[in-house]
Amino acid sequence: MNIKLKCLSHTPLRGLNDPAPEVTAEVDAVLAHARADVEAFDPELIVIFAPDHYNGLFYDLMPPFVIATAAESVGDYMTLPGPLSVARDLALQMARFILDRDVDISVSHRLQVDHGCTQTLEELTGSLMRYPVIPIIINSVAPPFAPYRRVRRLGEVVGQFIATLDKRVLVVGTGGLSHEPPVPLLDGASDAISEFLICGRNPTPEARAARQERTIAAGKIYGSALSTQTPLNVEWDQAFIDLLLDGRLDTVDDFSIEEISKEAGRSTHEVRTWVAAFAALAAAQGGYSARRDYYRPINEWIAGYGVMSAEPR
Numbered sequence: 001m002n003i004k005l006k007c008l009s010h011t012p013l014r015g016l017n018d019p020a021p022e023v024t025a026e027v028d029a030v031l032a033h034a035r036a037d038v039e040a041f042d043p044e045l046i047v048i049f050a051p052d053h054y055n056g057l058f059y060d061l062m063p064p065f066v067i068a069t070a071a072e073s074v075g076d077y078m079t080l081p082g083p084l085s086v087a088r089d090l091a092l093q094m095a096r097f098i099l100d101r102d103v104d105i106s107v108s109h110r111l112q113v114d115h116g117c118t119q120t121l122e123e124l125t126g127s128l129m130r131y132p133v134i135p136i137i138i139n140s141v142a143p144p145f146a147p148y149r150r151v152r153r154l155g156e157v158v159g160q161f162i163a164t165l166d167k168r169v170l171v172v173g174t175g176g177l178s179h180e181p182p183v184p185l186l187d188g189a190s191d192a193i194s195e196f197l198i199c200g201r202n203p204t205p206e207a208r209a210a211r212q213e214r215t216i217a218a219g220k221i222y223g224s225a226l227s228t229q230t231p232l233n234v235e236w237d238q239a240f241i242d243l244l245l246d247g248r249l250d251t252v253d254d255f256s257i258e259e260i261s262k263e264a265g266r267s268t269h270e271v272r273t274w275v276a277a278f279a280a281l282a283a284a285q286g287g288y289s290a291r292r293d294y295y296r297p298i299n300e301w302i303a304g305y306g307v308m309s310a311e312p313r
């Protein structure tokens with residue numbers, strides 16, 4: 001086995017509410033570099049830890065963790081629609097391995113995934129079909145969440161499974177860092193919003209466009225006095241990146257979900273995908289060397305926007 005890691009933020013607002021051209025050019029250059037790294041590594045498998053934003057998973061049955069044996073992109077927020085080349089048999093083997101090690105995970109044989117999974121896959125590989133992939137969705141948006149220690153443990157067992165493979169494996173985490181886009185909460189929601197959050201699959205084009213417009217409108221005022229969303233938190237982001245750089249993964253076991261939501265925004269919990277990805281790398285190889293490729297708070301994208309890479313020491 002040979003393993004590498006990439007963790008990246010994603011944003012629904014790329015191309016829809018961009019920051020200054022210098023900033024998008026800077027991010028484009030970082031992403032081009034990341035993509036060249038992936039091209040050179042030529043992975044035989046990508047394991048991607050990703051969140052969902054009420055496109056594939058709803059409160060009619062909201063699992064903490066899901067592994068997909070087949071997945072299709074809904075094509076939201078300018079991302080590519082269509083199927084992902086999921087490594088079906090390997091995904092099933094991985095699910096069995098995880099369950100055998102006392103970590104509960106659901107299996108989906110037909111999962112819809114959104115920009116939270118596909119934007120990063122597209123940025124790193126140029127397509128949804130280029131390499132065999134196993135999507136693992138970690139609930140990071142629809143409370144209640146499994147605690148961070150369970151996410152770390154999930155990552156560990158996935159890493160142990162990867163260690164059994166004779167393959168080049170790229171582990172990806174996507175989401176975060178600090179941010180709070182206008183994703184509705186079930187608690188206190190109107191009947192119409194509750195209905196959407198419980199079973200809002202396959203929205204009409206009009207409903208999809210209205211969701212997108214709400215997010216664009218929020219992006220236009222994010223970080224200003226007009227916004228009611230929790231702002232970006234650069235200190236929180238730096239501390240989290242430092243924790244990963246130092247390999248202090250077990251400190252996430254003490255993370256308080258409520259405190260993070262208050263300090264850094266409710267969608268900051270997408271960093272759970274980074275926790276799982278780093279834990280997988282650490283467990284597969286017994287240690288890693290990581291670098292921070294990029295960080296910038298970008299209000300227009302509602303994103304504490306970061307990119308990290310890591311590989312075995």
Ligand SMILES: O=C(O)CCC(=O)/C=C/C=C(\O)C(=O)O
Nearest residue numbers: 010012053181182183211212215
């Ligand atoms: O229904 C919607 O589209 C609600 C908004 C939404 O899904 C926003 C997603 C934002 C991110 O992916 C993010 O900031 O990480």
Ligand SMILES: [Fe+2]
Nearest residue numbers: 051116175270
């Ligand atoms: Fe997201």
